[in-house]
Amino acid sequence: MSTVHPPINFCSCCGSPVAHVVPDGDTVPRHVCPQCGTIHYQNPKMVIGCIAEWKGRILLCRRAIEPRHGLWTLPAGFMENDETTAEAAARETLEEACAAVRIDRLFALVNVPHIHQVHMFYTGRLIDGRFGAGVESLESRLFDEAEIPWQEMAFRSVSFALHAWLDDRRRGSFGLHTTDLAPMPAT
Amino acid sequence: MSTVHPPINFCSCCGSPVAHVVPDGDTVPRHVCPQCGTIHYQNPKMVIGCIAEWKGRILLCRRAIEPRHGLWTLPAGFMENDETTAEAAARETLEEACAAVRIDRLFALVNVPHIHQVHMFYTGRLIDGRFGAGVESLESRLFDEAEIPWQEMAFRSVSFALHAWLDDRRRGSFGLHTTDLAPMPAT
Numbered sequence: 001m002s003t004v005h006p007p008i009n010f011c012s013c014c015g016s017p018v019a020h021v022v023p024d025g026d027t028v029p030r031h032v033c034p035q036c037g038t039i040h041y042q043n044p045k046m047v048i049g050c051i052a053e054w055k056g057r058i059l060l061c062r063r064a065i066e067p068r069h070g071l072w073t074l075p076a077g078f079m080e081n082d083e084t085t086a087e088a089a090a091r092e093t094l095e096e097a098c099a100a101v102r103i104d105r106l107f108a109l110v111n112v113p114h115i116h117q118v119h120m121f122y123t124g125r126l127i128d129g130r131f132g133a134g135v136e137s138l139e140s141r142l143f144d145e146a147e148i149p150w151q152e153m154a155f156r157s158v159s160f161a162l163h164a165w166l167d168d169r170r171r172g173s174f175g176l177h178t179t180d181l182a183p184m185p186a187t
Numbered sequence: 188m189s190t191v192h193p194p195i196n197f198c199s200c201c202g203s204p205v206a207h208v209v210p211d212g213d214t215v216p217r218h219v220c221p222q223c224g225t226i227h228y229q230n231p232k233m234v235i236g237c238i239a240e241w242k243g244r245i246l247l248c249r250r251a252i253e254p255r256h257g258l259w260t261l262p263a264g265f266m267e268n269d270e271t272t273a274e275a276a277a278r279e280t281l282e283e284a285c286a287a288v289r290i291d292r293l294f295a296l297v298n299v300p301h302i303h304q305v306h307m308f309y310t311g312r313l314i315d316g317r318f319g320a321g322v323e324s325l326e327s328r329l330f331d332e333a334e335i336p337w338q339e340m341a342f343r344s345v346s347f348a349l350h351a352w353l354d355d356r357r358r359g360s361f362g363l364h365t366t367d368l369a370p371m372p373a374t
Binding site for chain 1: 193194195196197198199200201202204205212215225227228229230231232233265266267268269270271272273274292293296298300301303305322363365367
């Protein structure tokens with residue numbers, strides 16, 4: 001879930017230095033190439049994950065990469081071109097937790113505007129109960145509700161989705177949960 | 188709703204020509220700068236719109252821009268950095284239909300993987316019933332269900348969301364509707 005927004009100093013089409021100006025008919029400054037006219041828009045990225053269940057327990061991964069190395073998370077990552085949101089959720093679960101999952105439905109959408117991200121979490125079910133550690137994970141484990149390491153969670157969006165899922169399971173009815181996250185206060 | 192993916196021939200950081208290779212620890216080819224090492228990821232973009240209601244009628248805009256010039260659509264457009272999905276829905280309704288809207292909830296999510304887009308439609312209500320034509324619209328109008336110009340709709344995702352909304356209104360209960368769109372067959 002790292003933020004990957006390289007600076008735009010040069011035009012990716014023709015290699016010329018870009019200007020930062022408001023294009024005709026637009027209202028905000030963009031990186032515009034004075035040479036070939038290309039406007040380089042920058043838009044938020046989607047991070048898609050999965051709340052994968054097996055016999056009432058939830059699959060979490062311990063991160064082997066920064067940010068938040070060593071902390072726990074749901075399998076999740078940047079959505080790729082040419083896939084759907086549900087396919088992204090299944091792919092990330094396979095890549096990070098080596099687990100095949102049947103995706104159920106969109107369960108949570110979390111805006112994180114200050115880092116230009118939208119996080120989405122799908123519900124799903126492990127297909128055969130098998131899982132492992134992908135290259136970006138130190139380990140994966142199935143957790144009962146009482147065992148979930150809330151103090152060692154990597155991301156607030158993951159904690160939000162997990163709490164909502166546990167609440168809905170208690171209630172016996174699963175909805176769509178949304179929230180917006182502001183920057184963390186400095187500590 | 189145009190697709191805006193300029194080619195990546197040069198590094199936007201340092202201006203060097205990029206290579207198209209699989210980075211270490213990755214599984215798919217990316218545009219990588221051999222000079223400064225920057226990896227230029229390309230990810231899907233979100234197009235966010237609003238099903239805005241006023242006294243039982245729905246607000247549509249007739250497009251003044253390509254693609255689909257002259258056809259009807261829900262107010263919608265590319266999500267910007269530093270905003271939430273709901274804020275994007277309200278901003279697009281203001282920009283394209285000059286209408287202030289109170290956003291209600293996420294209603295439809297449509298994957299369009301072949302053009303690297305995810306479309307989301309929120310429900311909302313006009314605040315004072317006023318609307319007009321923004322610079323990207325020829326006109327805006329409120330439509331009763333029987334008047335909706337289905338044969339002149341600009342985008343399949345918009346038709347999907349509108350049909351689902353009308354069905355849910357008939358049923359008296361609004362859910363979350365998702366679908367995936369494949370490329371249109373050649374005609």
